[in-house]
Amino acid sequence: MRARSDQLTREQLLSSETAITSPGRDEARLRACLLYSNSYHTGMSSLAVHTLYSLLNGLDELSCQRAFLPSTEETERLNRHRQRLSSLETDTPLDDFDLLAVTTSFELDWLNLPLCLDLGGIPPRRSERTDAHPFLLGGGPCFTANPLPVLNLFDAIYIGEVEPRLPDLQALTQLPRDQWAEYLSTRPGFFVPGMTRSPVQRQYATMLDKIITATAILTPHTEFANSYLIEMSRGCRQGCSFCLAGQIYRPMRNRPMEALLGPIQSALAHTRRIGLVSASVSDYPRLDQLCHALMQMDPMPLVSVSSMRADGDNRALFELLAASGQQSVTFAPETGTETLRQSVCKRLSDEALFQGITDASDAGLTSVKLYFLVGLPGETEHDRAAIVSLVEHLTRDFPGCSFTISINPFVPKPHTALQAAEVPDYRTMRQLLATVSTALRRLPRVQVRAGSARWAAVQTAISRGDEHLASALVAASTKQVDFSQLRRLFAEAGSNLDQIGIPPIRDGQYPWDIIAMPTAPASKAGL
Ligand code: SF4
Structure with missing residues (x-):
């Protein structure tokens, strides 16, 4: 759009x-x-x-x-x-x-x-x-x-x-x-x-205490119109095996609460819309106190958050979001079954998901957005059908809620545990997405947004690509080609979008091993 x-x-x-x-x-x-x-x-x-x-x-x-x-x-x-x-x-x-x-x-x-x-x-x-x-x-x-x-x-x-x-x-x-x-x-x-x-x-900041990462310019022409976004923490404790952000922003670092409240108070002179940004706002150690302090501000900020864990203690956050006029809450179960979820190190039970939605809807957040991935390694027809069953179950248990289901093709990323995973070809992926989406669309109060299988294939090819892709990128970009021409250019560069293979290992290394990811210990900075 x-x-x-x-x-x-x-x-x-x-x-x-x-x-x-x-x-x-x-x-x-x-x-x-x-x-x-x-x-x-x-x-x-x-x-x-x-x-x-x-x-x-x-x-x-x-x-x-x-x-x-x-x-x-x-x-x-x-x-x-x-x-x-x-x-x-x-x-x-x-x-x-x-x-x-x-x-x-x-x-x-x-x-x-x-x-x-x-x-x-x-x-x-x-x-x-x-x-x-x-x-x-x-x-x-x-x-x-x-x-x-x-x-x-x-x-x-x-x-x-x-x-x-x-x-x-x-x-x-x-x-x-x-x-x-x-x-x-x-x-x-x-x-x-x-x-x-x-x-x-890879370089990273050891402490975030003295660094403010926040909106520099307010404008109505963004996804978060006239909102002041501020990063409360960087990195993630969870380590889901498909997630790039979980790897390249290690270690998890939190800003002290005071380092957030000062800039937010100043920003309130320009806007009341405040967005808290973190891989998982629920993991912020002093979340209850932060929410309380924000509720006490004059004027009270209208807060939104980037993402949260369904199994976190989010009650104070839900109260703040509801008082801010928010109606929606977003969780990412990623899979339909707990078994597949565990296999990609996503530690979330169905019970915790249901409890999270219960807490959210009790607070008045009745528009529920859920993210799922399709095409994960080891995924079966049963796992995909379970996405539909899970959402169907939710629509029954939460008659006062509406659901937006986002279904996206899995894209393997370098430096993650699934970096060398095989992915379905894009025609198969398109069929898998269509099957799940069609079944979901039959459910009451459910809207479905499905990602593009074609562009996921291109993204996979680029994310695991090497120097040979440069010529295809330059030609595709400057000539502004369509997908079929792009497919031909990628094929000439040795990357087959019809059947994306497992990346080559040279001398025991993947191409992207030219980048070393330090495994830094979790930082206590700012707590
Ligand atoms: S919880 Fe979210 S940000 Fe953290 S590793 Fe998992 S997918 Fe990535």
């Missing part, structure tokens, strides 16, 4: 923004642009964009602006008038910046990246660029998991959380452009193609 922001001019987008932190300046020794290769709506819904924008603009002698994937109409207009993609703040063409910082949350956004670069007057492949072009630095969860498919596009890729290595970016302001690659190749966490020896250690 198209976002309204796609039809707005940059002046209209800028005029609807309220800056919480200092906006990007134009004048500075080093001029950077943060490029997000998806729409303004999607990019500004990402806390990573806000965080990087704040952190980069907080560095001395460095200014950072933003650029996003233009709409189809805007792309045509740029091509027709031979104009270049430019920054939101000052309409500066991308190729006029010194540094282009690219962040990506989803592998499929890499399909848009070469187009953005091309429109910005920057050759997508590193081999076609010179020091006269901006330095391309990539970072974000997909890069940290497996940067190989886009390695040949970037001058450097950063692996991990940016906070501990900000001094290295600051140092670039004092160095000539032609020394950046060599300098970064000596710094931890930076992968400079042709210079860095692998494996590269």
Whole structure:
């Protein structure tokens, strides 16, 4: 679905923004642009964009602006008038910046990246660029998991959380452009193609106490319109075997309650909508006290949360959400049977799920959203039928609730326990999704949202891909091809979307083992 922001001019987008932190300046020794290769709506819904924008603009002698994937109409207009993609703040063409910082949350956004670069007057492949072009630095969860498919596009890729290595970016302001690659190749966490020896250690912030990760700019044109999002913790204790976030944000770290309340109180001067962000809000150690403190604020914030565990003690949280006017609650049982759930290390019993929904509906949260995966290793027809039985059971037990069921194809991710799992081909996956969705749609008060089997196959191919995919990504992106052309391009690059195989092991290693994931102990920071 198209976002309204796609039809707005940059002046209209800028005029609807309220800056919480200092906006990007134009004048500075080093001029950077943060490029997000998806729409303004999607990019500004990402806390990573806000965080990087704040952190980069907080560095001395460095200014950072933003650029996003233009709409189809805007792309045509740029091509027709031979104009270049430019920054939101000052309409500066991308190729006029010194540094282009690219962040990506989803592998499929890499399909848009070469187009953005091309429109910005920057050759997508590193081999076609010179020091006269901006330095391309990539970072974000997909890069940290497996940067190989886009390695040949970037001058450097950063692996991990940016906070501990900000001094290295600051140092670039004092160095000539032609020394950046060599300098970064000596710094931890930076992968400079042709210079860095692998494996590269993922970097992470040991403490979050002094770091605020929160919305930098309020705008109505995001998924969380005019909401101030703030990260309360990073990482997850659970360790589900399919989950990338559970791996690349280790260890679990919590911010002290006081470090959350101060920024929230300040943000209330701009908006009452506050979003608490965490892999599992339920796991926050002082959740009851935090909820109580938020209820006491004047004005009381209208709180929403990113996700929670059904088996957590969520009662204080449910009370806060209901008092905030929320009606919905989201849980992720992932599978229909407890057996399959246990096999992917998702520790949630059906009984706990029912109790979680009981507590939520008792508090007035009667719109229940549930996430399921299809195509997990070891899954049988019985497991898929059990998704329908489970939801049917819920509709009977909770006649006052409505249910939105999200069913998504399983996509194996590097560095997870299921990194080498076989997945059904996309035609089979489409059939599996259709069978479950059709049965669910017959149930009363149930809405179904099913993911795309085709795009899950593309995502799997990219997430487990290697350098050979770069040519397919560049061709697919700059020519804006459809799925059948994409399938041909991927096949030419050695990746068969019709039957995605298990990734090759070379010398006992998977391609993405060029990235080392430190297994850090759980931190007590901030408690
Ligand atoms: S609980 Fe959620 S965030 Fe944590 S490991 Fe499992 S799926 Fe990932």
